[in-house]
Amino acid sequence: MVNFVGAGSGAVDLITVRGQKLLSEADVIIYAGSLVNPELLEYKKEGCEVHNSAKMTLEEVIEVILKAEKENKMTVRLHTGDPSIYGAIREQMDVLDKHNVEYKVCPGVSSFCGAASALNLEYTLPDVSQTVIITRMVGRTSVPEKEEISKLAAHNATMVVFLSTGLLEKLQERLVVGGYKENTTAAIVYKATWDDEKVVRCTVSTLAESAKKNGITKTALIIVGDVLSSEYSRSDLYNPKFTTEFRKGIE
Incomplete structure (x- = not known):
């Protein structure tokens, strides 16, 4: 199983609760070392195998994942921010699909x-x-x-x-x-x-x-x-004259 995890925008405590849990359970972590806060690796369990993808190609990342799969290990692919924005995750998923490797995505704070x-x-x-x-x-x-x-x-x-x-x-x-x-x-x-x-x-x-x-x-x-910098209009949602599904506006 592979979990693509968003590491958050930088501060260690901005990783999601789910992301932190997955990190602590991972047998293998592949992290984007050029951008991910290395302090997040302190959540890893003893014996966890760690790879810095800043020094790796896509093929090398996949090789590590496939090896972990053969050994029945769970991999966390730790991306900066949210993986869906400039995360280059689609190309990884396409290769994993070809190898019938299951994966999930844990969103992060961009x-x-x-x-x-x-x-x-x-x-x-x-x-x-x-x-x-x-x-x-x-x-x-x-x-x-x-x-x-x-x-x-x-x-x-x-x-x-x-x-x-x-x-x-x-x-x-x-x-x-x-x-x-x-x-x-x-x-x-x-x-x-x-x-x-x-x-x-x-x-x-x-x-x-x-x-x-x-x-x-x-x-x-x-x-x-x-x-x-600009001035703006007040939100209708909280305007006392505005009727919503939950509140009748004042006439």
């Missing part, structure tokens, strides 16, 4: 949630933005042409940009080309929920400058949108 908590931010404010776009810049990994940053920017929705800290000059250019104003509020959140978390508030036009000034070159999320 870093984009951690970044919101660092900013005390609600991504979806009434009459400001009701949409969150999670994306990345084109780098060594390609992005479909239809999802090029400037095309997504045309919506002026809340945007969370992963894996792009080293491309901020190009990012801010594409955001403006797409429709964000240069003075649109933005933020850089470095290592959200980790002990060395850093939050830098800026604008679209000062993203690159702000990151350089604060020595941020990687492991950060970029948040862009008016939700960082």
Whole structure:
């Protein structure tokens, strides 16, 4: 049995209760060593076999899993944040399907949630933005042409940009080309929920400058949108005049 487990956004106590339990029961742990907090490995049981996937290929990961399966051992594949976002889990699942290996997924707290908590931010404010776009810049990994940053920017929705800290000059250019104003509020959140978390508030036009000034070159999320600064409308849900299934509004 293989369990894909979301390690959470960084802080050790942000792994789910289920994820912690699976870690403590695992016979084999394969963890994304470049991003997962190594303190999580303290939950492992004595004798647990541990592999750092930062130094492994997909084929090597699968080899470890298949060996564990032959020995009737339970494997935890520990991914950063939530495995469903930039976790490269589908390619692992497809190979496991071919080998008839059973697996399950345990969700985790994504870093984009951690970044919101660092900013005390609600991504979806009434009459400001009701949409969150999670994306990345084109780098060594390609992005479909239809999802090029400037095309997504045309919506002026809340945007969370992963894996792009080293491309901020190009990012801010594409955001403006797409429709964000240069003075649109933005933020850089470095290592959200980790002990060395850093939050830098800026604008679209000062993203690159702000990151350089604060020595941020990687492991950060970029948040862009008016939700960082705009006035907003009160939620209807808690408005005394609004009738819901559970409460009759005051006329």
